[in-house]
Amino acid sequence: MSDPLVLTLSCADRPGITANVTGFLFEHGCNILEARQFNDRESDRFFMRIAFDPLEADPDALKRDFAAYADRLGMDWKLAKRDRRRRVLIMVSRFDHCLADLLYRWRIGELPIEPVAIVSNHPREAISHTHIGEVPFHHLPVTHETKLDQEAQVRAIAEETDTELVVLARYMQILSDEQAAHFAARCINIHHSFLPGFKGAKPYHQAHARGVKMIGATAHYVTTDLDEGPIIHQDVEPISHADSPEDLVRKGRDIESRVLAEAVRMHVEERVLINGQRTIVFRS
């Protein structure tokens, strides 16, 4: 097998796209490994993800030829190597459970990422429970006054490291609109509530006060609209009256870690397509 590729695309719906795209790949000698599509009736838009083995095909020629075809149809599209580890910049504050979880999954080869930088507004010593190892750690404190400067530093690190995805792994700072726009569609946040319930700060305390019987977490793309970005993944767990806010925080850690890891996996496997305020997630 050659290096498998993944093609993702979206365009206005019309008959024949599937046949044309799969026919294109067949004519170029490629072998389809996995294919999913979705027609959104509301927006009348078509979304597709195809993983394929290019076999003898030349990736560059493939890309050039497909670009010509895609242009005619006004497609948004992307052709990427399936198995290349995506370069990820992880941002974290004082709570490091999501960071520890992501790094462990990376270390054992479970999550196909390459952590190129960890950025925290706290010093490395504050992240004492996590095996950071050789991953470059950047301590970038932030105050109201220095926020824009600090964000510029983050962008600089992202650029230097060819960062493809920014993960806010319980990074308890709100990005400026500029920063959110800069990393649009390539910045995932984990919110510690089952959105849209309990937006804003201290969601577990809100949940306790309201007396809900389940708590959850939400992984979503960051947009300029706080806690309103397209949701990638969510999960919940039952709780009881006997759970204090602290118990909820503890139970929440597990949910947050696995929801974020799943969202990152879906993103780096090119399984998430953004459809306005929503997402399409092509699970295998």
Add this chain to the structure above:
Amino acid sequence: MSDPLVLTLSCADRPGITANVTGFLFEHGCNILEARQFNDRESDRFFMRIAFDPLEADPDALKRDFAAYADRLGMDWKLAKRDRRRRVLIMVSRFDHCLADLLYRWRIGELPIEPVAIVSNHPREAISHTHIGEVPFHHLPVTHETKLDQEAQVRAIAEETDTELVVLARYMQILSDEQAAHFAARCINIHHSFLPGFKGAKPYHQAHARGVKMIGATAHYVTTDLDEGPIIHQDVEPISHADSPEDLVRKGRDIESRVLAEAVRMHVEERVLINGQRTIVFRS
């Protein structure tokens, strides 16, 4: 075994309550079958549920004696037969899946209720999928103008039938503040969302528009504060981008039915104690 009794109580927390209450039952010759307690640290309030076999004890004497003790401690309390079927009035609109579910569970002896009346703002013919049988059916149409009259009729039926619990089984009308207050702590509603997300009308359409990845349902006591009553039970299920609002409505039916049935079961088994805006649910 004699007819088992259930004692539920709440009072300001202080040492010795458990010992005193269980000691009281022991001295009266009763045998405890099940006991749960909860100390709410925030309100410093104590909650308890004890199911017991009175054996030789005279229930009336037991009640009288306990009343004297409970008075001294300023207890809220209730002593009830455990296995007596609670008398339930079910209200329903056009969607009858929760009604059908409750009646089936009653018929096979699974849910210890006695349905004394079904009230609907639609005629009996509109509830054509459900095996209503001999349960008295009352068609009480309601308009903005007739609302208070109709509610008075509901109260009259409840009184005549010795209704102990009103279940809003997808009854798509908002109760007036008077009605909500009248049935306080004995009226359960099923809301077709995972509250506090998607309050108000058409929650499945709201959920679809927001692009959440799970939908849910919430059973709660009705209060004058719409969709804000104490929550008894909640559950959710995963959904995907491919689910239309109609798919959500379909998937939601299952969640609504089982969440409402569980809340009703917990209530009629005297397992739910109200603690301000929240509930304590003593599962076995």
Add this chain to the structure above:
Amino acid sequence: MSDPLVLTLSCADRPGITANVTGFLFEHGCNILEARQFNDRESDRFFMRIAFDPLEADPDALKRDFAAYADRLGMDWKLAKRDRRRRVLIMVSRFDHCLADLLYRWRIGELPIEPVAIVSNHPREAISHTHIGEVPFHHLPVTHETKLDQEAQVRAIAEETDTELVVLARYMQILSDEQAAHFAARCINIHHSFLPGFKGAKPYHQAHARGVKMIGATAHYVTTDLDEGPIIHQDVEPISHADSPEDLVRKGRDIESRVLAEAVRMHVEERVLINGQRTIVFRS
């Protein structure tokens, strides 16, 4: 839109199948609505399901042309109307919760089936909790001696009613090997355990005795190998030490009903393809 069709197929894997099949549909003027495929690496076999709008295409010509193509590739395939209600024969013993659930889902138009017959080894009066209505009911008692005769009667009813699917909705009789073979790939059973745990009789009692912390149910195709047929769907729920075998039976009813309904839905929507002892389930 014309009447949508569903094409399902399987064959030895080889490059170009997706392109060829979707190209075939495009050339015949059809519009693909939904498509899924799966390459089983172990058996090197390819499986596909395509729902499409034939638009102007003549279904008969389509079928004839596809047959010629499919023959060349040695395909197993089926072309069916997507929205035609499949004709279902439901078998039931004394416990009717799955029957009641299926009929309710049918009545409200949720489950696209047409119940053509109910067969029970108990008389109609024994199924007293369910709203059977006009669905033909056949009381076919069975003993060890009459089993083969009774099964012949079932086959006769199935033939007369053009039954496409037999559902064993807690039908507590074991089919003979002949009967199982006769209805191969078109007979679904609900087993009240999370197979392969607790095969055979009284699984809830087995589960209680073993002290498991979750119980479940399994919907599978019936084969001559008891409790070993290809699994279509499974689900579980947590239980506790306080649950008696009777509690497990009660909790199990909910799981059984929803697992069976989901399996039937997947089957009648032509979403289940059998792959040896396993199944492929193409959810939307």
Add this chain to the structure above:
Amino acid sequence: MSDPLVLTLSCADRPGITANVTGFLFEHGCNILEARQFNDRESDRFFMRIAFDPLEADPDALKRDFAAYADRLGMDWKLAKRDRRRRVLIMVSRFDHCLADLLYRWRIGELPIEPVAIVSNHPREAISHTHIGEVPFHHLPVTHETKLDQEAQVRAIAEETDTELVVLARYMQILSDEQAAHFAARCINIHHSFLPGFKGAKPYHQAHARGVKMIGATAHYVTTDLDEGPIIHQDVEPISHADSPEDLVRKGRDIESRVLAEAVRMHVEERVLINGQRTIVFRS
């Protein structure tokens, strides 16, 4: 508040135990924080767990007095400090995800344990993904011939370190009957299947071959009867036909980690009582 204590006990059921035990604590000036009980109808045995604040009571006098009372009733009982971290010896082979998870939960103060030793049949370098830090690591290789010797070494380490609980965190070796008996009721294993399905080796491969639609994990006490010990906790997750055995191994890691952590938490909080081949788990 003084140092809270936890009393767990079991004895033949008889009226008055709850009243007597709670009365005993009240008379000694203790304040009950949490209490649970269970009457097992089958064995006619009574189980109880009480957490309490001893206030002014002298723990030693309390223990002495309670021993006298418990003796008369033939009770099995234990009085322990609630918040003292239990001393845990963790055994691991090549897969270290459960170890990493337990150590992280310990480090952030979530799991009230004190890891006194890690024992592995692989060298420390093989456990390269986990932040072991200062926890003593013992490399004790094992072969068929050296098994009994190696087990004696484990017992020696357990003795020297005052180990209270042995956790087999994916320790892929079967303990000898002697070893299992030695650590009876204080050795928890995580089995990577939803027992009793898929006992023995390579359960994920068994699950794939059988075509189940969910996989799970089981935490249980180790007994001389392999994979048959009393189950403490179980959980599952849905899988699909598209999951290879390797995918199952990956998804299984998450389930194993959280199931084992929950079982360890329940054990060290003295919430698990063994009842023959089953357990009673008193969740809060």
